[in-house]
Amino acid sequence: MIKILNFIDGQFHEPKDNLWLDNVLPANGEIYSQLPNSNKSDIDFAYQAANKAFPQWSQTDTNQRAKILSKIADLIEQNIEQFAAAESKDNGKPIKLARTVDIPRAASNFRFFAQAITQFSSESHESVGQNAINYTLRKPLGVVACISPWNLPLYLFTWKIAPALAAGNCVIAKPSEVTPMTAYMLGEICQEAGLPGGVLNIVHGEGQTTGQALIEHPEIKAISFTGGTSTGRHIAKLAGSHLKKVSLELGGKNPNIIFADCDYEKMLDTTMRSSFANQGQICLCGSRILVEQSIYEKFKTDFIARTSKLVVSNPENQEADLGALVSQAHMQKVLSYIKLAKQGQGKLLYGGNRVTIENHEKGYYLEPTVIEIDSLNCELNQEEIFGPVVTLMPFSTEEEALQIANSTEYGLSASVWTNDLKRTMKFTQELEAGIIWVNTWMLRDLRTPFGGLKASGMGREGGLEALRFFTETKNVCIQY
């Protein structure tokens, strides 16, 4: 059995108190590795290593930092097959998705921030008439915490770590206890790339134990968190009382708004992905599909026909469109929402059942599921399901579409399908979402600000926003 270890001070370590968790294979429900359930002693150890490394790393020439981060990107790319296989196994996602999306993006995160830090300039302001010049220094914060979820494990883990390191911080990072494997593998890559010991420390364990010890550590200067909204609220409270900087990327219940004048085939292809990619376990998935009345019946027929052709299979199958859900507990949560539909909260149009895969009978497979709803106040419209489940609703006017779209507490992303410019401008102004896609979905440019409104988060990641988050400004005013 593989034993995952903590990566602290450039070396691999067992947890100080010898506490371990089981890691389960979603494809067949078997335990296949163990990981540390690290506690305060391990976090203290990681903090000491990070704090010791900080003076030198924060003073390292940015070109040198960039060189090491680029090397990490190269090594991830060189080992893409091993990383993709491990990610697919650990998470249950189809191997082709891990190979084409997750792992390439993890490499891009390092490459992007390696370049971005060399272009990160500070501001200067001449105070005309006062013989003075102001300039702003941007200093790394010190030791910071990065905490990430299980749905895009290495992708989101590195999305936080890369800007933190590029900006000169030392990091203690905790991946999800449900998907620790690729974060573990990243330790070896860091050794090979020559990242000095203590600059990045990767500590494994449960949220309530390891995560809690990390966010409670008095000397950690900032917390960058991606995960559920209730965990985010808890972290915000704690960070508030310690006056720590905090960035929160939380849940979503994103509308996918389809007008009759859109490019129908492109919309349908993209809607298949935005509904079911990664078994619907992407915070950006368009889980609420709103369709203009005049094409509602046609869309319903076509969408269900396409959904029925999706292949649910074991993640190693190159043909799989959907793999396994990440865990039994998560599958039960998703099934509890499907049950609401079966009990009459919505009309189950397609799916709704577990799928049994030969030789993987204990795996967590679900049919892609389509539910028609007619109420805004029901759980199916309001709550994040985070599985291969979408709801359908017709609308008649732009105002009605906006009302439905903005009817939840979330505000992460939205997609709009239309070729009408005036309508596009109206929706981009009035939709309550931090990220809006028009005639596309999940098209990402890493320079853009990323994050949600309302209960979907606080602060922005990406590009210069991330580098600003991971630095503290100091203004200097010189009179001459």
Ligand code: NAD
């Ligand atoms: P989660 O909140 O349960 O866990 C996320 C991380 O926080 C894990 O590493 C977990 O161990 C840790 N954690 C849990 N309790 C903690 C505590 N008390 N202190 C410190 N850390 C703690 O979320 P999840 O189930 O892993 O992920 C799914 C959620 O993440 C969904 O709501 C999804 O929408 C959201 N998500 C958001 C984005 C985004 O960019 N907005 C991206 C991906 C996922």
